[in-house]
Amino acid sequence: MLNIFPCSFGRPSNYGLAKTLLKIPLDVRAGWLVSDLQYQKLISEAEIAHLQSSLYSGLFQVEDGVRVTTNSTISHLRGELFELFLNVQEGTYHRLVTLHIYVDPTSSLEFLTPVYHATVYPTRGSEVIFSTPIALKNSTDKLEISSLTITGPFTLSVHGKSVKLHFSEPQEAAKIHVIYLGAFLGNMVVAQCKIVVEVLDSERFLLADKKFKVEFTLGTLPGNFTVFDVQKRNPSEPLLFHLEQPSRFFKICQLTGRVSTLQTVGYGVYHVHVVARNQRKQRSDAWLEILVLKKFVPAEKSRSRRHLDDVVFKISENTPVEEIERKQMKIPLFPGETVGEVSVAKDLLRIDEEGRIHVLKPLNFEKTSSIIATVPINGLQSR
Incomplete structure (x- = not known):
């Protein structure tokens, strides 16, 4: 031995x-x-x-x-x-x-x-x-x-x-x-x-930035739709790209860094973790934020005091609070409007004056299947 x-x-x-x-x-x-x-x-x-x-x-x-x-x-x-x-x-x-x-x-x-x-x-x-x-x-x-x-x-x-x-x-x-x-x-x-x-030099970053953001406001994205081309810091340096976690909705071309859809992508905020490596096996990571929005175009510049809209947000059970925050849930407001105090489910959520919704802890379906709240809006014009 x-x-x-x-x-x-x-x-x-x-x-x-x-x-x-x-x-x-x-x-x-x-x-x-x-x-x-x-x-x-x-x-x-x-x-x-x-x-x-x-x-x-x-x-x-x-x-x-x-x-x-x-x-x-x-x-x-x-x-x-x-x-x-x-x-x-x-x-x-x-x-x-x-x-x-x-x-x-x-x-x-x-x-x-x-x-x-x-x-x-x-x-x-x-x-x-x-x-x-x-x-x-x-x-x-x-x-x-x-x-x-x-x-x-x-x-x-x-x-x-x-x-x-x-x-x-x-x-x-x-x-x-x-x-x-x-x-x-x-x-x-x-x-x-x-x-x-x-x-390796940890400061030698291979990509143009550590965060990228792209926004679409024309409706849902079709399959095989080009979303974004991840930029290199040195355009002449060959890199290999991949996604750190497999995605149901997006893919990336290994050689070019082009991100495209795998299927129809609905409204929401998506985060894609992109990894790039060079010939010396140096690695750089970047986040791509993809916003697919239905642009809110108000038909009127004001609303009556008795106006009532239904705004629905869906959250998967036990979703971490950090991931819920990235969804950027918000109540649409007209110019000059602010949200008043909401008295329902204060231990579960908070809505600030700008209408941004903050979930305070992960939601469990068996305990809380839905939260329904009437949100008062200040600054209404009477008509």
Whole structure:
């Protein structure tokens, strides 16, 4: 059984101390981390390293001037001990660092995948989620897992047989972080994986706005009717669109962002949650508000004192108050008119002077099937 020790995170067995004798398993793949020169205190943060040409230098490469990795297999060097020369530079100052590399005849173990990649927004929570767990394939050895490089803004923790990665500090700028994890058997790294976390800029919004609104006053909308074209911030950038929640009434074209009707749409206020993604899997969300109204055209500019209209609003049972508010229910008024105090069902609804109706709590059909109220209107002209 594989045992992963929580206390192993940090610098196990003096791995993080300066040393130039390094063991590599015989069958490692290309991309195996030989040494993080900064983490092992072989160079400073101000220095960068380059490979010096030698008999074995063609088998290795230096990433970002810091990490020495293999760029091919080394199985033909079984049992070999050789030197790898690095030219370290800071400004005009140069010095030489020599790594002594021994190719151990033992075979390496493997993580479930050699490279883990995640794309995250810094505001999406502290844990970084990967499609494959960070864990080793079956092993009967007792192994310690630790970082082989500087972990930056992350902390590592063990959950069962897998490793979790968390943000230890908030991230404000977009950046790509690269971390290597190693499984240790004694002082030797016998398994290794690379972790790439791409932190996206949450301020880089893909759409022209976060809220759109369109209004129709010509009656109900027919099926297959174009409602709105969602605008991009950059018209030349290809985006993929979809609706966060399926809609009975509306659809969106995946490539163009055009919103259209699926069937006849009656009067009301509709809210559509639009999601757009680019090729880097960056995501932006926007709300589209669609108003389908029957325009109120009063036949007269005033009404008599005994005038009585029936105004009916229908609400689904247990609809949340926030959703009812979005319906913007209102009693139509003539210019100069205001609504007086309504004495019925004060615990359930409130009507303000402008005629806007506010439901105070969700309505249950078994308890309240209907609310009927006579609404007094002030400012009437007698005739």
